[in-house]
Amino acid sequence: MNIVLAQIDIRLNRTNLKRHVEIIKQNSFADVVVFPELSLNGYMLQDRVYEDSYTIRELAVLNELSKDVDIIVGAAIKSDNRIFNSALYFSDKELIHRHDKIHLPNYGMFEEARFYDRGYKIESFKTKYGSAVMVICEDLWKADTISELAKLDFKILYVLSNSPAREFNDEGIKIADQWYSILKTVAILNGCYAVFINRVGFEDGLGFWGGSIIVNPNGDILNSFELFDEQIKGETI
Secondary structure (H helix, E strand, O other): OEEEEEEOEOOOOOOHHHHHHHHHHHOOOOOEEEOOOOOOOOOOOHHHHHHHOEOHHHHHHHHHHOOOOEEEEEEEEEEOOEEEEEEEEEEOOEEEEEEEOOOOOOOOOOOHHHHOEOOOOOOEEEEOOEEEEEEEHHHHHOHHHHHHHHOOOOOEEEEEEOOEOOOEEOOEEHHHHHHHHHHHHHHHHHOOEEEEEEOEEEEOOEEEEEOOEEEOOOOOEEEEOOEOOOEEEEEEO
């Protein structure tokens, strides 16, 4: 199974969809192409979330492209008069699973709880490449998520993130070390692959550090990405 991770810079507008289409077409040889959290919108939407969020119908082009390759994207999604920070999995011209972010941070630089409705459940779902689970950023930092994952049977955990850089030290970035510790632990405890995709670029003073990785069930890092630079590359698992 070949997974392509698109560690990209993301614009704070709807032009991201066009670039997603280009990247997907260029990597249609892969089995799965994965994008970061809110990859179709940008992070600091704030009040613009009401204008720039998508309905599922507006993403028909991703449905069509998934006839050749499975696609995972992050988007602000309008549904039932509410707006969610969602991860979407397209395959064989269908949206086969949607995860709505459960834990919406609302402290410091984060204001997600002001603008999004929260999801309520984490589920495994079947794909052509085995069962999978999707979570979004802060979800994985909560003990109840770790507990829920332990109840599920899955082969791959996809973690979509918009993690800003903070707490630099002589060895690198503290937040990166913390993320990698969590991902390795989750992979070992659940006997799964953990696919972590984090964005790069800047928005309103926030700098996103990238550093995407794939961890195998033994806790070994198979593929690490550059910090702060765009990179699109694949790994076979």
